[in-house]
Amino acid sequence: MLGGVETRSVSPVFVGRAEELETLNEALARAAGGGGSQASDTVGEPQALLLGGEAGVGKTRLVEEFAARAAARGAVVALGGCVEIGADGLPFAPFSTALRALRREMPAELAVAAAGQEEELARLLPELGGTGARRHDEEGMARLFELTARLLERVAADRTVVIALEDLHWADASTRHLLAYLFRTLRTGRLVVLATYRSDDIHRRHPLRPLLAELDRLRTVRRIELARFNRAEVACQIAGIHAAEPDPAQVDAIFQRSDGNAFFVEELAVAAHEGCCTGLTDSLRDLLLVRVEALPESAQRVARIVAEGGSTVEYRLLAAVAGLAEDDLIEALRAAVNANILLAAPTGDGYRFRHSLVREAVGDDLLPGERSRLNRRFAEALEADPALVPADQRVTRLASYWYHANDAAKALPAVLAASVTARRRDAYAEQLRLLERAMELWDAAPEDVRAGLRPVDYTESYPPCGCDPATTPLRYLDLMAEAAVAGRFSGERERAMKIIRRALSILEDEDDPLRAAWFWTQRSRLVQALARGDGRQELVTAQELLRGLPPSEVHAEVLTTVANWSMLHQPGPEALAAAERAVQYARMVGTRETELNARLTLGGLTLDAGDVEEGLAEMYEVKERALQEGYPYVAGRAYVNLPAELESIGRSREAAPILEEGAAYARKYGLLDNEAWVWANLSESLYHLGRWREAEQAALKVFLRGRNAKPQGSGALCLAHLALGRGDVPEAGRQLHAARAAFGTHDPMPQQWLPMATIAVGVAAVEGRILDARAELHAALDAGTPPGTRQYGWPLLLAAATAEADARALPAAAQGRAEALERIRTAVKALATEAPVWLAHERWVHAELHRAEGRATPDTWTPVVTAFEHLDRPYDLARVRHRLAEALLATDATDHRERATELLRLAHAVAGHLGARPLTDAVTFLAQRARLGLTPESERRPRTDPAEALGLTTRERDVLRLVADGRTNRQIAEELFISPKTASVHVSNILAKLGVSGRGEAAAVAHRLGLFRSATLTTRTPG
Structure with missing residues (x-):
């Protein structure tokens, strides 16, 4: 409408900022992969920048200049600004605006990048589709953040994208959290993320301050501080504004007056041009008001309305x-635009102040009654016609207007409605702030208003407590x-705990055990999250409150929480009983997700109790049901727990593919902590399968994916196991220290203290500290080895028995050895051996105890080797083969020497492929001492097949021959009359035993060793 009006005070010449612009252009080039925005052979890397400076220093002008140059180089530029409504930031506003711009510029690319996750991403960009009902949890916000990061990486895979977010000092908490997440996790894509903020607004308690401190510690984030102009730059700016060389005296006066602030230079230059330079007031803020007060009365009135309406006010709402x-x-707007006070909004359907400093000056000049009156009029207009503002802003803006109108009767329901919108967008921090505002308004609102509110409309985080939420009035509780739940989900745990304490205090005077039990359950979770205990006593209190009451959703939730807690802390009959009751109650009250969650726990506890197949069948079924019925939380948990139970009975080969599938699922749905647990469990399975390099990579991914400390503790333990196996004792000690720090001391669990x-x-x-080794063992056994912990207990007893055997010759070890060995024997009796792997470990521990007592013979070790020959644990098999060879060589029988030689060669081959230096050294030393050669027999005696030294079975030898000939799995299957899946399993085993990563390397090894003289080195693409 007024787009043709000229603005005189903005210089058409871009002044200064050469160094800052160079930094931005350099970031653009690095993101693009070395020059250019289109796809190239060089892969770019994401760039993160923070641009700070005082109000009016020229941040927006610099961003506009950079954006124009980036667009000229072919980059897609998406701008977004934090929207201030009164004192309230609109949740995710800058990201929503930027994504909307990307959708306009790259509709096809964005649609492809968002495919499959439209419902989740619609919380940021509603145009992608509806945000249906779903489970809210502590992972919700992180899930949205992860999916947003992946979306941006995909969109920027082939073309440079610039995301510029302005006015971060106004950002809501969710926007700040998302920006921090992106800065920490973006790893791929031709992407530049630039955010600006006012440095002079960041006071000591400003919520942006901690974020800036956090981002300063990231090496991937560059921070630019925009300084004021020097005198020469001020002169250039004035010349650009006036289109003429300025008078030096005038430049001196304006430079001194503005102190180089670009915006004030503009204001002073215009004032000088209009002949009022000598009449300036003492305050530059007053200068801004002088220009407003020079407008006609109608234009001043419109300016005051726009100042109170928000960052931008739509034309129809303004009217x-x-x-x-x-x-x-229109005449009033024309006068304000002509005076360069107001500008048409970039979207074209509204007006905003040319600079926020002017808006703040006008807003601060409003009288208190005038401010509340204007807010009331905004609210009334919006209530009468909601279409006056964009759909994704209506509820939040209406809540803000009524709140600042000081009308509790209108503000309470509006604020509650806004809290629901925030929750649906996973903006839990804003939901918490709005709910705290609702609690503030509660007593001031009339009784009839409160009586008309219903829990079903505004709450969903906790189950109905003995009443119908559709007919019962909403309560303060x-x-x-x-x-409280919003605080927990947003990470504001202290605020959540404060609310829960207050609620429990109120409930002391009320007969409402269901609500009290629910609050105690929430308190248990917070106690654990805040590292103030294990949460057990709080759960006991909740259970006591429910005793004797009829079934309810609260029962199902509390019992499920108790069962989950018990599975991790005190597995056993009581935990199993709690899980059974949880499933029963969930079925009775019809809470399907709770039922599946409880059944998953029940399956694991059933397996731990000894009924392996029934427990596994239950867990497999829950996983499939959760996937089919659309419960990502339960499915993500199943991808962690099911393979963990398989690993607990030694079925690593069955666990590994499920974990690989789980990693992809968790990444797809943004289940960060689930994915971290998956990688930790996969690392453990790969370690046992002899795929150590892959195990190390999986463990390292734990630290990249997880937000919480405990998965990282498990990842550190995996790296510690690998370090010990490789002989890097200092690294093992460092990783052990990291694991202890991650797990902490407030919430001990057997799955943590036993592996540590x-x-x-x-x-x-x-390190020869046998007394310290004993102390560690005793402390762990004193803490307990409850049912279901055999996968952690057996390795501990084995390590202790091996330590005693290795220290047999140390004089310091003699005293106390008998007691230590007896303690180990007693602990052995308490551990289950229902799986072949743990039966094998029982024999191994007993063999080490015999060795510690000097009583080990070939008959001691032969059954151990036999047991491990039927398991997929090449490292363990190599270790016990070494021990059997040692026992055989202790005799003088000739046939024993031949058998020992064969065992040592096999152990040496595996140790070499794994990089297990201590085992390699031990085998080499024993062979040298016995004057045995470890050279493959194929080089010494042609009658021996070198494949045997590698531990290959007859079938694996046949498969390797075909792999070396370039056959695919399907071709191998057809030739050997086996299934393609079986062929694939054989190929995986061969790669592990050869210590190679691919089929081509396997063929090369076969060729080098002369295994198959006719083999070629052709590798074909698997069909």
Whole structure:
């Protein structure tokens, strides 16, 4: 409407900023992969920049200049600004605006990048589709953040994209959290993310301050501080504004007056041009008001309305509030735009102040009554016609207007409605703030208003507590419950705990055990999250409150929480009983997701109790049901727990593919902590399967994916096991220290303290500290080895028994050895051996105890070797073969020497492929001492097949021959009359035993060793 009006005070010449612009252009080039925005052979890397500076220093102008140059180089530029409504930031506003711009510029690319996750991503960009009902949890916000990061990486895979977010000082908490997440996790894509903020607004308690401190510690984030102009730059700016060389005296006066602030230079230059330079007031803020006050009264009135309406006010909303005839309104706007006070909004359907400093000056000049009156008029206009503002802003803006109108009756329901919108967008921090505002308004709102509110409309975080949420009035306790959960989900745990304490205090005077039990359950979770305990006593209190009450959703949730807690802390009959009751109650009250969650726990506890196949069948079924019925939380948990249970009974080969599938699933749905647990469990399975290099890579991914410390503790333990196996004792000690720090001391679990004790015993034993090794063992056993912990207990007892055997010759070890060995024997009796792997470990521990007592013979070790020959644990098999060879060589029988030679060669081959230096050294030393050669027999005696030294079975030898000939799995299957899946399994085994990563390397090894004289080195693409 007024787009043709000229603005005189903005210089058409871009002044200064050469160094800052060079930094931005350099970031653009690095993102593009070395020059250019289109796809090239060089892969770009994401760039993160923060641009700070005081108000008016020229941040926006610099961003505009950079954006124009980036666009000229072919980059797609998407701008987004933080929207201030009163004192409220609109959740995710800058990201929504930027994504909307990307959708306009790259519709096809964005659609492809968002495919399959439209419902989740619609929380940022509603145009992608509806945000249906779903489970809210602590992973919700992180899930949205992860999916957003992946979306941006995909969109920027082939073309450079610049995301510029302005006015971060106004950002809501969710926007700040998302930006921090992107800066920490973006790893691929031709992407530049630039955010600006006012440095002079960041006071000591400003919420942006901690984020800036955090980002300063990231090496991937560059921070630019925009300084004021020097005198020469001020002169250039004035010359650009006036289109003429300025008078030096005038430049001196303006430079001194503005102190180089670009915006104030503009204001002073215009004032000088209009002849009022000598009449300036003492305050530059007053200078801004002088220009407003020079407008006609109608234009001043419109300016005051725009100042209170938000960062941008839509034309139709402005017309409704102003109450002017359309011609009069247009004339008032024309006067304000001509005076360069207001500008047409970039979207084209509204008006904003040319600079926020002017808006703040006008807003600060409003009288308190005038401010509340304007907010009331905005609210009334918006209520009368919601279409006056964009759909994704209506509820939040209406809540803000009514709140600042000081009308509790209208503000309470509006604020509650806004809290629901925030929750649906996973903006839990904003939901918490709005709920706290609702609690503030509660007593001021009339009784009839409160009586008309219903829990079903505004709460969903906790189950109905003995009443119908559709007919029962909303209670203050309902708000507290919703706020407590919002605080937990947003990471504001202290605020959530404060709310829960207050709620429990109120409930002391009320007979409402269901609500009290629910709050105690929430408190248990917070106690654990805040590292103030294990949460057990809080759960006991919740259970006591429910005793004797009829079934309810609260029962199902509390019992499921108790069962999950018990599975991790105190597995056994009581935990199993709690899981059974949880499933029963969930079925009775019809909470399907809770039922599946409880059944998953029940399956694991059933397996731990000894019924392996029934427990596994239950867990497999829950995983499939969760996938089919659309419960990502339960499915993600199943991808962690099911393989963990398979690993617990030694079925690593079955666990590994499920974990690989789980990693892809968790990444697709943004289940970060689930993915971290998956990688930790996969690392453990790969370690046992002899795929150590892959195990190390999986463990390292734990640290890249997880937000919480405990998965990282498990990742550190995996790296510690690998370090011990490779002989890097200092690294094992460092990783053990990292694991202890990650797990902490407030919430001990057997799956943590037993593996840590195993590493500690191993490190102490290698360093010759047998007394320390014993102390670690005793401390772990004193803490307990409850049912279901055999996968952690057996390695600990084995490490302790091996330490005692290795220290048999140490004088310091003699005293106390008998007691230590007896303690190990007693602990052995308490551990289950229902799986072949643990039966093999029982024999191994007994063999080490015999060795510690000097009683080991070939008959001691032969059954151990036999047991491990039927398992997929090449490293363990190599270790026990070494021990059997040692026992055989202790005799003088000739046939024993031949058998020992064969065993040592096999052990040496595996140790060499794995990089297990201590085992390699031990085997080499024993062979040298016995004057045995470890050279492959194929080079010494032609009658021996070198494939045997590599541990290959007859079938694997046949498969390797075909692999070396370039056959695919399907071709191998057809020739050997086996299934393609079986052929694939054989190929995986061969790669592990050869210590290679691919079929081509396997063929090369076969050729080098002369295994198959006719083999070629042709590698074909698998069909």
